[in-house]
Amino acid sequence: MQSLQDIDWNTWQGKDPATLTFIIKDEQILLIRKKRGLGAGKINGPGGRLEPGETMLECAIREVQEELCITPIDPIFCGESLFQFTDGYSIHVHTYMAHDFEGTPAETDEAIPLWFPLDGIPYEEMWADDIVWLPEMLKGSQFKGRYLFDGDRMLDHHLDIF
Numbered sequence: 001m002q003s004l005q006d007i008d009w010n011t012w013q014g015k016d017p018a019t020l021t022f023i024i025k026d027e028q029i030l031l032i033r034k035k036r037g038l039g040a041g042k043i044n045g046p047g048g049r050l051e052p053g054e055t056m057l058e059c060a061i062r063e064v065q066e067e068l069c070i071t072p073i074d075p076i077f078c079g080e081s082l083f084q085f086t087d088g089y090s091i092h093v094h095t096y097m098a099h100d101f102e103g104t105p106a107e108t109d110e111a112i113p114l115w116f117p118l119d120g121i122p123y124e125e126m127w128a129d130d131i132v133w134l135p136e137m138l139k140g141s142q143f144k145g146r147y148l149f150d151g152d153r154m155l156d157h158h159l160d161i162f
């Protein structure tokens, strides 16, 4: 498996459905330093895997509550990212954006909250795909991306924007 063409995307299903949620307020974006799980040590949005019986939106809200002790208000769906790893793992991430929240962001066992200016997003400390799609999301585009990873090295990618 070396490129996206080695994968049958018509039948592809991610092993884990998951969410990512970005809160954007006053020209700043709320990110986390992830303390454990997939991507530990990296900076990312808060998020995680879908639990049985919940909708994607419920997952998006719950993960922000669990990781940062705040509740995002009216998250809207922005796009999806399909990640295939060469070891066979795969994850289908549904991304949301909110412009407000209730509570005060706090560090938890899972994450440290970090605010960045929108023109100072630390892509070098994030997953390699983020610089592909996050700028499109910030411009207001909906997106669907496909990515092939070997560990945390991105081997191939393709992004459609709408």
Ligand SMILES: Nc1[nH]c(=O)nc2c1ncn2[C@H]1C[C@H](O)[C@@H](COP(=O)(O)OP(=O)(O)OP(=O)(O)O)O1
Residues within 6 Å of the ligand: 018, 019, 020, 036, 037, 038, 039, 044, 045, 046, 047, 048, 049, 050, 083, 091, 093, 127, 128, 129, 130
């Ligand atoms: N290439 C990638 N780019 C990206 O931006 N986010 C990614 C990514 N690969 C995975 N993620 C994110 C999506 C999702 O929010 C998170 C999934 O991993 P997690 O370990 O955080 O899941 P959980 O919070 O359910 O963890 P556990 O409780 O340990 O199962 O990682």
